Amino acid sequence: MALSRYDGCGETKLDCVSPGGVCFDPRFVGGDGVTFYFHGRKDQDFCLVSDTNLHINAHFIGKRNPNxxxxxxxxxxxxxxxxxxxxxxxxxxxxxxNDNVDHVVMSFDNTTISLPPNEGSKWNSLVMPSVTVTRTSNTNGVMVEVANNFKVIATVVPITAEDSRVHNYNITDEDCFAHLEIGFKFYNLTDIVDGVLGQTYRRDYVSKTKVNVPMPVMGGQQRFSTSSIFATDCSASRFGLNTNRRDGVAEYPILHCSSGMKGSGVVCKK
Known part of the structure; x- marks a missing residue:
């Protein structure tokens, strides 16, 4: 769960170091509390979560580093x-x-979602009232929730000049590479859930990353690669399969987490 349990805003603040967090370039915190990186490839799509009634893909942008x-x-x-x-x-x-300009784009079933630029403004689907979108800030922050399925907080952020200098991103004035930092919460996953992030919520999952190195990297990009942002054709796809659900297994309601050295790891206790 990458939503703060301790703020007074009804769990609407993004927390990149708790389970379900997907931030930076990109750094994941799995449902098991283990931090890892998955780099994928620029201009391609990858399956983050795939379950019987939930499938989430991510489109990656980026730059080639010749070194x-x-x-x-x-x-x-x-x-x-x-x-x-x-x-x-x-x-x-x-x-x-520009922090005062909204860079979030949203749609539901191919229809654009528009929200007033005010924190707390809300949109509800007329055809499916369980779908809500709420602004978590005046600009560049939203919370999307489908009741009894999932909640996601997404914030649009740029690559700053300082980020570029420190990490040698070589970002130019042509594109600040605005991207999402994300926190997920899942309410009703099954034990066959898969995907880069989804697999870490299975009860039998054992991390294959080297957690004792500064940047533990998860491989398998070919397995998680999908043909488009709304395709379910990755090898890890579980979408549409039938299975018995386990209510609430993926919520981890009493996980307590703290960040590791300089945010490079996460330690969680039940």
Whole structure:
């Protein structure tokens, strides 16, 4: 759960170091509390979560680093599928960043979602009242929830000049690589859930990453690769399968977590 339990705002503040957090380039905190990185590839889509009635893909943007064998990547948008519905949450491309300008783009079943630029403003689906979108700040922050299925908090952030200098991203004035930092909470996952993040919520999951290194990296990008933001054709797909559900197994309601050295790890206790 990447939502703060201790703020007074009804769990609407993003927390990148708790289970379900997907932030930075991109760093994941699994349902088991273990922190890892999944770099994928720029301009491609990858399956983050795939269960019988929930499938979440992420579109990665990035830059090629000639000194590395991988791209620098960030999550630009999410394609969320459940029942027969689709939700898109994305970060709009921009050159110069302005905190007062909203860079969030959203749609439900291909219809644009528009919200007044006021924290707390809310949108409800007329065809499916269980779907709500709420602004968590005047601009660049939203919470999307489907009752009894999932909640996601998404904040659009840029790559700053300081980030670029420290990490050698070589970001220019043409594109600040606006991207999403995300916190997920899941209410009703099954034990066959898969995906880069989803697999870490299974009861039998054992992390294969080297957690004792500064940047533990999860591989398997071919297994999680999908053909588009709303495709369910990754090898890890479970969407549409039938199975018996386990109520609430993935909520981890009493996990207490703290960050590791300089945020590079997470320790959780039940």
């Amino acid at each position: 590395l064998k991988r791209d620098f990547t960030w999550v630009q948008s999410l394609g969320i599928m459940f029942d027969n519905h689709k939700i898109l949450v994305g970060a709009q491309k921009t050159s110069k960043w």
